[in-house]
């Protein structure tokens with residue numbers, strides 16, 4: 001928790017409304033995101049109960065599982081969800097662009113856009129992960145055949161939930177996370193996981209304060225939970241009798257239709273408020289201008305989407321139940337790198353995020369008071385252009401002499417710290433020596449050296465590319481990590497025949 | 506009755522003391538720094554009722570579906586005199602699966618003290634005896650004696666909480682295999698690809714630790730070595746998305762320490778009671794306004810974690826409004842540990858701290874406020 005964000009939370013309490021902690025939007029937002037609000041039956045291992053899904057506010061489709069413990073109905077749910085989701089995913093495979101990789105040595109195709117799925121909260125992401133796990137190994141033949149779109153959906157859900165672990169990815173987003181990335185409420189992080197309360201703080205209705213709106217939203221009788229868990233009161237008082245009525249109807253067509261309609265009505269009532277809140281969240285996020293580096297990160301998502309689509313098209317195997325040792329280590333390394341680069345990119349894109357680094361002394365904003373744009377260093381073998389500038393700042397400066405800094409406004413240019421001198425009134429003078437981004441000769445191209453009077457931010461955070469670590473191949477898995485795994489087919493594929501009592505997996 | 510016991514009885518008033526179970530005892534470890542909770546729980550005050558009376562009802566409802574599923578799974582696992590359970594536990598412990606085991610149901614008919622005695626007698630007999638008497642399966646290991654495998658369902662265990670005997674009626678099985686007891690807990694949450702919901706797993710571990718503790722005390726009281734109860738408990742859960750049970754071992758040594766420490770603290774309630782006004786009462790039958798006034802006089806220690814573990818959470822949260830602690834500990838720490846939100850904002854706005862020890866925090870907050878305003882383009 002940064003002090004800046006904590007201060008915003010304190011200000012939210014005093015103001016009675018959430019306070020911004022970002023000035024730009026740090027995630028990609030699709031024109032037509034697929035909003036998905038799932039509900040699960042309490043006590044079961046991820047048994048779907050209902051869902052509302054669709055890519056426009058007025059087009060929410062309600063899916064209902066009248067007997068959530070029934071295996072066939074679970075797969076029927078997965079098939080229905082697939083019937084909405086798969087065409088949505090496919091819709092993003094219309095156009096491609098050609099990109100070069102590996103310094104132009106290779107050429108690839110990439111889809112021009114990619115799907116985006118929004119769920120209410122992190123538990124919604126977990127629900128999809130488990131739904132993916134429960135369906136991606138299903139067989140379309142044998143004793144328990146399922147429709148072919150079921151395992152396909154499972155693979156896509158697994159892909160999305162794995163992607164969601166990557167910091168900065170926007171393919172599968174929990175609305176609560178997206179909102180708290182941009183606003184600080186006057187309540188705690190646990191309470192922020194409740195979407196209605198969170199939105200109560202961000203956009204309290206009428207004359208209510210955020211705290212009042214959040215308190216109201218906590219009452220499940222007023223505002224149903226945003227799932228996947230349902231309100232136990234609802235389960236006991238309304239849902240259980242309705243499910244029993246459906247079961248009791250048996251083969252009586254009329255009674256069954258009536259019971260089904262009642263279940264639909266109950267579940268629609270539970271889902272609709274969250275569905276509407278999801279679109280309100282979308283609206284709030286859309287009102288923020290996107291950060292400059294959001295599109296670049298979305299390209300990474302498009303790359304991943306393209307690669308997964310090609311993998312599936314090419315008859316590739318479903319994702320394994322668990323990564324092997326080498327794959328797990330490599331994946332962890334990738335996620336750490338993504339997290340580091342995401343943190344830097346957000347700071348570069350957003351002065352309010354950069355302010356957190358200014359507070360800790362890793363960045364400062366100062367005014368240029370002196371500039372020597374023509375300075376040439378001729379102490380080396382050949383003379384080089386090394387302009388110097390002096391800035392004055394009121395920020396705490398903790399960068400050491402010799403440190404390499406860069407500025408978000410001039411990210412192609414390096415600045416080495418030459419002097420740091422505290423002066424009166426809590427101010428600090430910093431002298432920087434610049435290199436790069438000034439043309440080829442010994443004279444700087446006009447405008448490439450900061451001028452006196454400019455206000456600039458310099459930071460130790462660097463966007464420079466850091467080469468990734470290297471990992472042994474799977475065949476070279478060290479014995480300390482279990483040695484090379486048994487042939488992929490045996491590990492990746494689950495027991496081909498599920499035990500007769502298996503209801504789901 | 507000691508004077509403390511008398512005090513606690515007065516605090517509780519005429520409403521009968523609330524029964525503890527492993528969940529409520531496990532919850533005691535949730536906020537050990539809270540005097541209010543220690544005193545109320547020590548006195549056995551019916552906190553759910555109390556919370557409702559003062560207008561802040563707790564929301565710890567349980568869904569019928571979850572209860573049914575739990576019962577069905579438990580019955581399935583314990584079927585056939587626990588034959589399947591025995592196999593699972595033995596395999597998990599790495600001991601040969603015994604051909605048979607005695608199955609003793611300690612649940613049931615008698616009154617509480619009678620049952621506790623019966624549980625104690627049969628469980629300790631199992632350590633010394635030949636096969637325990639009164640069992641329903643006579644074909645115990647013919648070798649008899651202490652090595653015979655034995656399963657005890659629904660033992661009634663006692664624990665002293667704040668000087669009061671509290672009875673636990675776990676749905677658990679105490680399995681004696683290879684001369685040691687293991688607590689076996691049957692839980693219906695799924696373990697998928699070897700991973701369970703971390704919160705549920707953590708809760709199960711603390712609850713199991715409570716049982717281990719109670720079982721150890723029972724053995725110690727009978728003059729036996731308490732270490733005959735293993736610190737490794739066996740958790741039986743459905744595997745993946747099926748009803749197929751799998752057993753897992755959890756080491757609860759850490760949880761044992763935590764529970765022990767909190768119970769010791771509750772034992773010294775007289776120390777805590779010195780900080781509580783002499784006329785403090787919390788009888789849910791009292792008038793609501795009087796109750797609120799009364800509660801306000803006993804120090805609480807609200808944290809957002811309370812929402813998941815204490816029935817008074819909504820009341821305490823309301824009372825703690827305006828305190829940085831309501832925003833969570835990380836926020837409070839990031840604000841220099843200052844408790845009061847108004848003070849935080851005053852310091853951030855440039856006020857000089859009354860306390861010189863706050864000078865550093867004040868400077869940090871001032872800079873933070875300036876940087877925030879600068880980045881937002883608003884006047885500081």
Ligand code: SF4
Nearest residue numbers: 539806807811815821
């Ligand atoms: S909710 Fe209140 S009484 Fe309960 S532990 Fe928290 S602070 Fe203590």
